[in-house]
Amino acid sequence: MQSRKITAALIVTVGMALAGSVMAAEPEAPVFGGWRNLHSANGAAPVLEDLPFAILPRDVAKGTRFAVLDRENKQAVCCLVVDSERLDAIGLETRYRLPGVWIADLLGNEDFNQRHGDRHVFAMKREDALLDHVFSDAGGAYSDLGGLLLPAGAALEEGGSIKLGATSYRLQTQSQRFADDNGALDRYTLQPPAPAAPVVVEVPYSTY
Secondary structure, eight states, rough: OHHHHHHHHHHHHHHHHHHHHHSSSSSOOOOOOOEEOOOEEEEEEEEOSSSSEEESSSSTTTTOEEEEEEETEEEEEEEEEEEESSSSSHHHTTTTOOHHHHHHHHHHHHHHHHHHHEEEEEEEEEEEEHHHOOOOOOOOOOOGEEEEETTTTTTTTTOEEEEETTTTEEEEEEEEEEETSSSSEEEEEEEETTTOOOOEEEEEEEOO
């Protein structure tokens, strides 16, 4: 009987410890990423157009929803929804017939991935407000071609910061031409309140 009481006490203690560890676990960090709107390579048959792809820092489930940043209209528009498994170079070429230069944009190169980690690329589909959203066609506008991908529910504040739940991320955007002048790289830096580290998203636009 004494042995049973000790065993029961141990089970209760372990159960309480496990419950405490679950309650103490920090919530998973929100996923920020990039996206590109692409089309098949010239001469491909059939030609596939307006193909949105997400560039994310880690794996996400099919059906995960994101908003896109419309820089010119200063708003976050929902939604792009994950519509595939993680894609590799073979899938991007054979299934979507993308040109090699854009496959490299999506997947990154070996040097980049060694420094920043492998990219996770997914095909996306448009839903909700994004289906009928009209991007600006003013000179120099290109939010329809890609940019910053935000968790669904994010909003753009008046000062240009990104609001997600109770957290405000100060947003800085930089654009620089490639050394060979064959495209450009946009870098988005999202700075949450200190002492949290900034989130950096890079979206390349190679010329094709």
